[in-house]
């Protein structure tokens with residue numbers, strides 16, 4: 001059974017998850033690009049010759065989250081997302097438990113051995129706890145961490161693979177960047193991915209503030225922000241605060257949002273009401289294919 005196509009706005013779900021264990025591709029209207037399921041080539045490829053310089057589709061698959069989407073996958077508190085650029089595979093965060101991470105990746109068809117780089121957002125265990133399990137499979141991705149991570153975390157990773165400590169923005173692989181360290185009490189970095197349709201910013205928990213993370217992403221890489229996805233860390237926020245954040249997102253030109261993990265129920269609801277079809281209330285197994293505009 002193939003996974004169904006889905007055009008999803010918050011609270012507007014046209015096709016239920018299939019439960020097949022396959023990721024379900026999602027696009028959010030208005031999007032002038034194609035939606036594909038895993039294993040199906042986007043029709044974009046056939047039209048690519050018309051463009052002078054082509055950046056192919058970039059795929060983001062949530063492999064770890066506390067929100068359900070594909071029912072056969074395991075949910076657990078934490079976050080992890082696989083980014084496939086066509087040239088490289090990057091894992092952003094690892095969830096809290098290596099077994100759950102690896103089980104979900106296997107069910108979604110991701111081989112740990114093909115991951116080129118792991119980028120960790122911040123030190124909390126629900127984002128870093130799966131790394132050891134991943135490395136214990138024999139996978140040897142280059143691991144990028146905020147430089148302020150404690151030595152007790154960094155030293156064992158260095159034994160197994162190459163570790164890069166980021167203070168300033170770093171280009172991990174072509175088109176895939178980190179913001180470098182943001183914040184002071186809980187230092188965090190976000191992933192910033194260039195696509196032919198704008199930047200995609202992926203946040204872990206956004207402890208320094210999700211607006212600040214987006215600002216830093218734009219400053220680091222430049223360009224319009226197509227999508228912000230991940231944890232927005234607004235579980236304790238009230239209506240006024242969330243309204244102000246949505247207004248800041250608009251001012252920053254954020255076109256689409258996919259809040260999950262630690263965003264909080266009220267914030268998810270308010271983003272859904274504000275962004276309508278340009279918001280996806282994301283969960284584990286959800287997949288976003290961002291292709292160039294035509």
Ligand SMILES: [Zn+2]
Pocket residue numbers: 122124205207
């Ligand atoms: Zn955290």
Ligand SMILES: [Zn+2]
Pocket residue numbers: 078079124126127204205231261262
């Ligand atoms: Zn978290």
